[in-house]
Amino acid sequence: MAEVEEGPAGGSGSEPLDLVRLLLDEVVFVKLRGDRELQGRLHAYDSHMNLILGDVVETIYVVDDEEEDDEIRTTTKKSEMLFVRGDSVVLLSPQNSS
Amino acid sequence: MSFNMNSSGHNAAAPGFGQNYDPFADLSRHDDIDEALDFEDTYDGLGDQLDETDDAFNDDTFGGGDVGPSRPAVGKDFDFFGQTAKVSNALDEEHLRFERQQPVPKAPRVPSTQNYNTGYSYQAAPQPARTGYEKYKGPEAVSELQVDASIWGVAPKKTATPAAAAPSQPAPSAPPAGRKMMSLEEVEAAMRAQSRPTPPAQPVHIQQQPQFGHRESQAHAQASPYTRQESHEPRRQPVDSRQSQGVQPGDYHQAAQGVPHGHPISILQRPSSKHTAPTGPSVPSPLTQQHQAVPAAAPIQILQNPNAAPTQILQNPNRDASRMKVPTHPAHQSQNSISRQPPVITHPSQLSELSEQEKAAFLEAEARRAKRNHKIYVLSKDNGLMTPQDKSFITRIQLQQLVSATGDPNEHGTDAALQEDFYYQVLSSLRAGQRPNPNQPLTNFAQTYLFQTGTRHNGMRRGGRGPENHVQRMEQQVQRAVEAAKNKPKNKQLVIEGSLGKISFSNAKTPKPLLNIKRTESGTDASRPSSVHRQHTTGKGMDKKATLRDIESVYLTLMKMEDLARKMPPPPPPNSQPGQDFVERQAEFQVLNDQLWNALKVHEPISNGAVHPFITFISYPKGKKAIPRVFRHLSHTQRTTILTMIVIHLDQLDVVRGAQVQTGEPITLDAASRERIEVFSSAVMPSLFQLLNESELDIVTGVLGLITQNLNVDLVARTRIGVSMLTMILSRAELIKQAGQSNERTWQQWVSTFNVFFNSLEPTLPNIFPGTVTSGEDIYVWQFLAAIGIGASPDEQQRLVLAVKDRVMETVGLSKTLPPDMAKERLDNVNLFMRSIGLDVELLS
Numbered sequence: 015m016a017e018v019e020e021g022p023a024g025g026s027g028s029e030p031l032d033l034v035r036l037l038l039d040e041v042v043f044v045k046l047r048g049d050r051e052l053q054g055r056l057h058a059y060d061s062h063m064n065l066i067l068g069d070v071v072e073t074i075y076v077v078d079d080e081e082e083d084d085e086i087r088t089t090t091k092k093s094e095m096l097f098v099r100g101d102s103v104v105l106l107s108p109q110n111s112s
Numbered sequence: 113m114s115f116n117m118n119s120s121g122h123n124a125a126a127p128g129f130g131q132n133y134d135p136f137a138d139l140s141r142h143d144d145i146d147e148a149l150d151f152e153d154t155y156d157g158l159g160d161q162l163d164e165t166d167d168a169f170n171d172d173t174f175g176g177g178d179v180g181p182s183r184p185a186v187g188k189d190f191d192f193f194g195q196t197a198k199v200s201n202a203l204d205e206e207h208l209r210f211e212r213q214q215p216v217p218k219a220p221r222v223p224s225t226q227n228y229n230t231g232y233s234y235q236a237a238p239q240p241a242r243t244g245y246e247k248y249k250g251p252e253a254v255s256e257l258q259v260d261a262s263i264w265g266v267a268p269k270k271t272a273t274p275a276a277a278a279p280s281q282p283a284p285s286a287p288p289a290g291r292k293m294m295s296l297e298e299v300e301a302a303m304r305a306q307s308r309p310t311p312p313a314q315p316v317h318i319q320q321q322p323q324f325g326h327r328e329s330q331a332h333a334q335a336s337p338y339t340r341q342e343s344h345e346p347r348r349q350p351v352d353s354r355q356s357q358g359v360q361p362g363d364y365h366q367a368a369q370g371v372p373h374g375h376p377i378s379i380l381q382r383p384s385s386k387h388t389a390p391t392g393p394s395v396p397s398p399l400t401q402q403h404q405a406v407p408a409a410a411p412i413q414i415l416q417n418p419n420a421a422p423t424q425i426l427q428n429p430n431r432d433a434s435r436m437k438v439p440t441h442p443a444h445q446s447q448n449s450i451s452r453q454p455p456v457i458t459h460p461s462q463l464s465e466l467s468e469q470e471k472a473a474f475l476e477a478e479a480r481r482a483k484r485n486h487k488i489y490v491l492s493k494d495n496g497l498m499t500p501q502d503k504s505f506i507t508r509i510q511l512q513q514l515v516s517a518t519g520d521p522n523e524h525g526t527d528a529a530l531q532e533d534f535y536y537q538v539l540s541s542l543r544a545g546q547r548p549n550p551n552q553p554l555t556n557f558a559q560t561y562l563f564q565t566g567t568r569h570n571g572m573r574r575g576g577r578g579p580e581n582h583v584q585r586m587e588q589q590v591q592r593a594v595e596a597a598k599n600k601p602k603n604k605q606l607v608i609e610g611s612l613g614k615i616s617f618s619n620a621k622t623p624k625p626l627l628n629i630k631r632t633e634s635g636t637d638a639s640r641p642s643s644v645h646r647q648h649t650t651g652k653g654m655d656k657k658a659t660l661r662d663i664e665s666v667y668l669t670l671m672k673m674e675d676l677a678r679k680m681p682p683p684p685p686p687n688s689q690p691g692q693d694f695v696e697r698q699a700e701f702q703v704l705n706d707q708l709w710n711a712l713k714v715h716e717p718i719s720n721g722a723v724h725p726f727i728t729f730i731s732y733p734k735g736k737k738a739i740p741r742v743f744r745h746l747s748h749t750q751r752t753t754i755l756t757m758i759v760i761h762l763d764q765l766d767v768v769r770g771a772q773v774q775t776g777e778p779i780t781l782d783a784a785s786r787e788r789i790e791v792f793s794s795a796v797m798p799s800l801f802q803l804l805n806e807s808e809l810d811i812v813t814g815v816l817g818l819i820t821q822n823l824n825v826d827l828v829a830r831t832r833i834g835v836s837m838l839t840m841i842l843s844r845a846e847l848i849k850q851a852g853q854s855n856e857r858t859w860q861q862w863v864s865t866f867n868v869f870f871n872s873l874e875p876t877l878p879n880i881f882p883g884t885v886t887s888g889e890d891i892y893v894w895q896f897l898a899a900i901g902i903g904a905s906p907d908e909q910q911r912l913v914l915a916v917k918d919r920v921m922e923t924v925g926l927s928k929t930l931p932p933d934m935a936k937e938r939l940d941n942v943n944l945f946m947r948s949i950g951l952d953v954e955l956l957s
Contacts, residue, residue, distance in 0.1 A: 036660035039734035 045105035049075040063100035070096040511589035665711040731766040736795045767792040772830040773882035804844045809854040813862040825872040842899035877915035885922040894941040901948030909949045
């Protein structure tokens with residue numbers, strides 16, 4: 015904390031998590047194990063990719079074997095705030111919010 | 113070398129072997145005698161005659177010629193000889209051939225006598241025949257006796273078993289003479305001649321009889337030994353006959369004496385042998401004393417036996433002595449047989465028993481030594497097989513393999529490698545031939561053979577030079593090994609035929625690469641140039657990342673500053689000197705402030721084309737949210753600067769640009785824009801509002817002037833943020849005027865600026881209401897109108913009312929249709945404006 019000379023940390027981007035840091039308070043797309051996807055605002059993260067997301071829309075992909083055409087059914091769920099354990103995170107990308 | 117040594121040692125160690133060989137040779141001679149058996153048969157008749165005359169007792173004592181075979185012991189002995197004879201048939205034939213080749217003109221008589229003796233010995237039974245013959249043989253036997261003695265004397269010297277060694281050597285040459293003489297006619301003649309003297313032999317037998325009588329119990333055992341002795345006789349006699357002729361005169365005298373006297377001689381010999389068994393043999397051959405008196409004595413007697421029976425008697429005492437030592441009969445038999453028959457393995461020990469204890473001890477020691485030597489021989493069988501050169505050679509081979517294992521054998525001198533270890537190199541090259549790379553193995557293989565012919569010979573020649581060369585080459589090998597280890601990384605990959613890829617080796621220095629990424633160009637950073645490229649093409653993207661980094665930097669700095677602010681000691685009282693710590697904190701704080709200011713990019717040059725970095729900065733929600741915190745750590749000047757930046761780029765703000773509304777049209781703003789506006793309103797506006805409230809009128813005037821002069825008032829006024837901004841500015845000015853803080857000059861500036869602003873705003877006024885009347889989101893517009901109305905001149909108020917009259921009337925009309933609560937809310941909003949200009953909604957209704 016006291017090291018001032020380190021310069022703008024955001025400018026280095028030497029580590030992947032430094033890039034993730036740029037996504038703080040941004041809407042991000044998170045792909046999870048178990049055919050789940052999240053879309054929400056990234057509030058916090060850590061080195062384990064534990065995430066805290068706000069205004070999250072969770073999408074679950076379910077393949078119904080019963081149906082002959084193997085249609086993929088999606089269910090969505092919204093959460094105001096969500097804690098995501100890092101070991102289930104597969105992918106994290108910024109979501110273009112235009 | 114080693115083998116020779118071993119063999120020599122072995123011979124020395126085991127004297128028994130030598131003995132074994134000798135007896136066979138003797139037996140072979142006996143076989144020759146077998147032919148003489150025919151003569152004996154003829155002779156038997158003569159013997160019968162003799163028996164009839166005088167020798168009746170002899171049969172009893174000696175078991176007689178006819179009786180002999182009946183006795184088992186005799187039969188056994190014969191069996192033994194017969195077996196040996198079978199084995200030696202071939203030898204016999206050879207002897208016959210040899211004899212025929214070498215005609216021996218002289219001494220026909222002597223062989224005849226020998227044959228005669230042999231005949232007896234072979235049948236073994238008729239001892240009386242012996243005695244009779246011995247007497248008659250006298251003169252001829254004398255020479256034989258001499259010869260025998262000399263042989264025995266010589267034999268002991270050479271080997272432990274004199275009897276065996278001595279006869280074996282002379283045997284080959286001796287037989288021919290005797291056997292040449294063996295023609296039937298001659299033999300018969302001899303038989304006749306000998307048959308005559310048989311009667312005088314009787315006394316001898318008589319003398320012997322009592323001795324046997326004493327030992328009748330032992331007679332069986334003794335009988336066999338006698339036969340054996342007799343059997344030995346023929347062997348040695350021929351040998352003796354030769355050697356005797358000039359070998360030892362001393363012995364000859366004894367024999368000579370014995371011969372003429374015949375029987376008396378035997379008597380003379382008896383006492384000598386009896387009293388001094390050891391010395392007895394010494395007389396015939398002084399040399400015999402050295403090793404074995406007993407064996408020497410026995411053979412001597414045997415030799416003498418044909419000449420005179422007493423010699424046999426002499427033997428008896430010896431046997432007695434041996435019996436005294438070893439009471440058991442079988443032991444005697446074996447001992448006697450052994451002593452007289454060299455072939456027996458246990459011969460040395462028996463000899464020792466028969467002779468003095470000293471000699472026995474000596475023999476035992478010798479036997480022990482022999483055993484020890486034999487053990488050593490067995491254990492050290494492989495000793496010295498490898499010379500130092502051989503060892504170094506093997507070491508170099510191992511080093512060579514090490515070289516080829518650590519390094520690539522193909523890369524190094526194949527000549528040296530082949531020279532050291534040809535077959536390994538060939539094998540390795542053959543294996544290498546399986547590699548897909550065909551050229552190298554082939555050449556290597558070709559080289560292998562080419563070099564093989566050339567260097568191999570050279571290597572052989574060099575090898576003879578000596579150990580130094582080996583040492584040098586060993587050093588060279590070590591160097592090669594080190595060199596190979598260095599060069600090994602060159603061979604990182606192995607391509608096996610049939611495989612789809614390369615197999616890469618790994619070691620500690622060069623780990624196996626899991627990813628083989630070829631770097632392009634500089635190779636330092638592949639992603640960096642592409643990003644730069646992208647920055648040029650799509651500046652927006654790069655701006656975004658850079659802006660995000662700036663934002664993060666701002667937050668980091670903010671956290672540091674906030675942390676520092678918490679630690680900041682309370683400011684010292686005004687009068688006192690500020691403490692050292694406080695000063696330092698202030699300096700540190702200033703550094704952070706500079707960082708923060710740089711990160712905000714407020715001072716970036718303003719360009720017409722691109723959006724200012726700070727505007728981009730606050731286009732992000734987190735950028736907007738950062739403003740309140742930033743403002744707490746910025747000076748008033750910095751804050752004013754930020755305010756100016758925002759105002760001057762007001763039309764470029766994300767919350768203004770594209771967020772215009774049109775009166776009477778439904779609000780088309782999407783959720784994101786609404787959110788941005790909301791964030792801006794909640795985060796940035798309060799800061800700006802507070803800043804303006806602290807600002808002087810000139811600043812407020814300046815801000816309004818910037819908007820009026822530089823911006824499209826219409827676009828700004830048709831946005832919520834723009835309207836709010838303007839409202840904020842106008843209200844601040846009104847507050848300043850009401851507070852009386854403004855002087856006349858600044859107020860006039862403000863009025864003039866306001867007038868310009870109102871003029872530019874007036875056409876837009878009807879369109880600043882968002883949505884339709886029913887939207888209900890126009891409160892900020894009424895506030896704005898109120899702010900304008902307060903500061904407006906009466907003329908301007910009139911124009912203002914005219915501009916928004918429609919909206920006011922619609923709202924009032926709508927309010928009548930709405931529930932009272934909502935109607936009142938709407939009317940209150942309208943009243944904000946109406947009251948600002950001295951009117952009231954009530955007036956309209």
